[in-house]
Amino acid sequence: MRKDGMRKSGMEGGACDAWYSGDGTLPGGGCGGIGLNGVSETLLIPVWARAVESLRADGLVQDPYALRMVHAIDYDFDKFRNSWISQTGVAVRTRILDRAVARFLARHPQGVVVLLGCGLDARSRRMDNNAALWIELDLPEVIAWRRGFFDEDARHRMLGVSALDTAWFAEVPPDRPVLILAEGLFMYLPPEELRGLVRGMAEAFPGGELVFEALSRSYVGRSARHDAVSKCDAAFTWGIDKGGDICGWSPRLEFMGDLHYFDCPRNRWRWLWWIRWLPLIRRMVKISSFRFRDAAPGGAA
Secondary structure: OOOOHHHHHOOOOOHHHHHOOOOOOOOOOOOOOOOOOHHHHHHHHHHHHHHHHHOOOOOOOOOHHHHHHHHHOOOOHHHHOOOHHHHHHHHHHHHHHHHHHHHHHHHOOOOEEEEEOOOOOOHHHHOOOOOOEEEEEEOHHHHHHHOOOOOOEOOEEEEEOOOOOHHHHHHOOOOOOEEEEEOOOHHHOOHHHHHHHHHHHHHHOOOOEEEEEEEOHHHOOOHHHOOOHHHOOOOOOOOOOOHHHHHHHOOOEEEEEEEEHHHOOHHHOHHHHHHOOOHHHHOOEEEEEEEEOOOOHHHOO
16 A cells, blocks of 8 residues: 555644554554454444555545554554455445445435444544534443544534434434444344334334445354454344345335445445356345334335
């Protein structure tokens, strides 16, 4: 990667030169141990991946926040060095989700964006329009750590609660359009509890939108096959081959479509581009979009 990619992130020169090795390795700084493990530890994968992407001259996304966090966090990011598939995948999904948020805010400038399992994602800062309400929730230990990097204010709220604890529903203003994002989360949740969460959101937020990342069924129970998650103590517990597979969870779910990671960009997927049409590869990972109907078809409850 070329170091001139750092200039685009606002991290050129000085300290950035001191820790960027130029080969995809982003060693941590010295702010102490992270105190995270299991699924919580996986939040560092997208931070690393976005930082690496931001240093590319042809980067799909630019995230100066990720660059600063990787510089500050005392963690062995070098163990992800060879995880190019995950790094590219995070960059692609970030671009897809950024575009989904941009479309939503163009239609609803004062809407509500809920980030489930937010980790250290900086989308609420990178894409803030000075009007929307951002609600970011994750486990208490993650939010406690997140507060070391981001401040709260009237439009940026952090909730230290599991996404499965539907008490957070009450924190969403009922009179504003809502977009719910779940990035790198649903694949770690117990299937029946996830079903209840989605059903509950569909009932609680009529007219709202849900956009989430999903792995294929073939990945369930096989996190050891994943080039980055295998480096953490976390397990995949849920997957679907296409988004429409969950329409039976609630009559209020309106499937809007899937976007497949390997459809773009061609020059980044190397040999995977040539086999992307194989069903096993195409189903591997995707972004699924839904709208919550105002009422169930036929007036059903």
